[in-house]
Amino acid sequence: MSIFDKLKKVPIKVDDNIVKTNNAKEFDLNIEKILENWEVYHAIREIIANALDEQILTNTKDISIYKSNDGWWHIIDFGRGLNYHHLTQNENEEKLTNDKLIGRFGVGLKDALATLYRHGIKVQIISKYGIITLKEASKSGFDDIITLHAQIAPPQNPNMVGTDFCLLGCNVDDIEKAKSLFLTFSGKNILEKNAYGEVIENSTNTADIYINGVKVAEESNFLFSYNITSLTAQLKKALNRERTNVGRSAYTGRIKDILKACSSEKVIDALVEDLQQFGSGNRHDELSWNDIAMHASIKMNQLHKDTTFVTTSDLQNKPSLIDEMQRSGYNPVVVPDNIISKMEDYNTGAKSGETLTTANQYIKDEKERFVPVEIDINALTVYEKEVYNITDSILKLIGGKPKNVKKIVIVEKIYESELFNETLGLWIAGENKILIKRKQLKSLEQYAGTLLHECAHAISGADDVSRDFELKLTEIIGIVSSKLIQYHQM
Incomplete structure (x- = not known):
């Protein structure tokens, strides 16, 4: 019985483009479990991931993905070339020890081959080591068990560089959907890079989470998208065989590390604005x-x-x-x-x-x-002294000087910098004193208004409600006080 019998599969006929030779060898891929939820694009994702990893490992030029005139899709890397030994590994030590790579289990490629075969996609893997195709055959020693085998034919070009992964039967949507899972094909703008990963500009309502350039999750309320390039032990453990639905708890810590290592104005301004x-x-x-x-x-x-x-x-x-x-x-x-x-x-x-x-x-x-400089009363002009000397009379209007006001001081200015609105008076609760700007002594109304206004702060302990309210209140108090003083003097 074939492990594919329970699955709907389009039968594959040997295509004339597939090299046939009497010298071909074959071996059992030993696929124990079929990932039934995988679609064609999942398989293509694994092939692209394998090619990108080889590009990183060998520091060779960018991989190529295109469709030839005969209808075959080609995913080509320019590395060392794939051979059948790569299909026998359960875990790839080379990839396990390199945190910059996408693959880590060594089984993704076999999963991809099984998925492609199940969906009726024809496959050729061409390198200097040979040409690999797929077929069903009896498991060694068990004639009644049919499993998926790789058939290896001698190479056509022993000097070939890299690997050409050829697919026939998939469509452009499969290819584009697979490519959309990789940061390198997304066209997204990377805002900042650091030792932990990359912050990526998010232009849609959904943010993408990448690990070493492959998409593993989506977030509906993230400010940025992220590419994690330094994996924690927790993240490695959570990175399942299918590399999908990685939970937020697995990558939150690393995203925090990425953000805390950011210092660019563009990222920081966006964070503060948010x-x-x-x-x-x-x-x-x-x-x-x-x-x-x-x-x-x-x-x-x-x-x-x-x-x-x-x-x-x-x-x-x-x-x-x-x-x-x-x-x-x-x-x-x-x-x-x-x-x-x-x-x-x-x-x-x-x-x-x-x-x-x-x-x-x-x-x-x-x-x-800044400490305001107090002006000696003797340094005031004659008119300024006359206005200042009415202080006690003004305070009598409210029952005398408030108990918590110990000192009323005249100063040239209250703050070093007064760019927008001038400060005319200030109640300093911690020092129990009122500061009044000297220019207020030019007018009895102005001085009385400012004095009573600051006394109101001292008595109530309250702050101003608004600048407009403060100015109007001061004006009214000044007018009323002036009239009362004039009446009292008469």
Whole structure:
């Protein structure tokens, strides 16, 4: 009984193009199990993989795939030439010890031959060692058991270079589908390479996962596609005989290694941009891995020193701080709260110049970077002194100076850099003092408005709601205060 009897198979007649000779030898391929779910393209994939491996091992020119005028498809490599001994190995030691190759089991080629035979595809393997074709024959010592054999005829060209794998009966769709499983034929753009693999631009909704250039899985929510070129023990174990449906748990670790070794601006910018999508639900899976989110943030900080990292809570509750960041030339990037927490932990051990600028770090750096110079009251002009001396009268309007305000200071400027909006006053809770810019003393309305505004911060402990609100509030308070003071003086 043939192992193919249970499978639907198109009978093969010996083609006139197949060399027939009385000197042909044959041997049993000893195929114990047929991969019934394999289609023709799976078999062609194995042939292409074998050719690509030979190209790598021998450092020869690119393989060639084409259809000749007589209808045969040819998959040609320019290596050492295949001989029948390669069909007797269960595991190929040469491939097992080389992590850069696709094949590792040494049985893929035999699986391919069995699949092609089952689907009625005619095969010739031509090299300087001979011409191999397929036939069914009795198993040695068991006449009633029919198995697939390889028939080897003497070579036509003993000086031939490489191997010509010839197929008749497959169609262009089979070839193209097989080629689509290889990175080398995909036309995809490789963004960055490192010791662990390659990051590949993903232009579709589905990302592809490759191992040494052959596709093993798809991901529906990955930012990039990946080609893993350095295999872990876990990944080698998971890389099954069919090289399909490799689970995410097997390759996640290596993809993290690939990303953490990336430093190019194109990859890092894409990661950070995607990280900011956490609130919209459009964030890709790689950025849900905290170590990748942190790596992207650290690299972003190295590439763009003007980056600050804030949370949605910072945007809502500390708008004035965000304004100050922008005035100082920084670009706030919104990241999840848990990442900010990890950044704060990172900063505790970071060297000078390597800290990540979070809201807390920004405040700390600002204090260290610039200390406003207090102006001696005696250095003020006569009119400025007159306005300043009304301070107590202004504060009486709100019941006197707030208990937590220890000092009210006049300064020339509050921040070193004020690119967008000028800061006129500032409540510094940690030092219990209010800073007011000297220019506010030019007008009673301006000074009173700024003073009461900062007192409101001191009393409430709250941040500004928005810049527009702050300016309008200051204007109104100033007008009201001015009128009240004038009335009081009258």
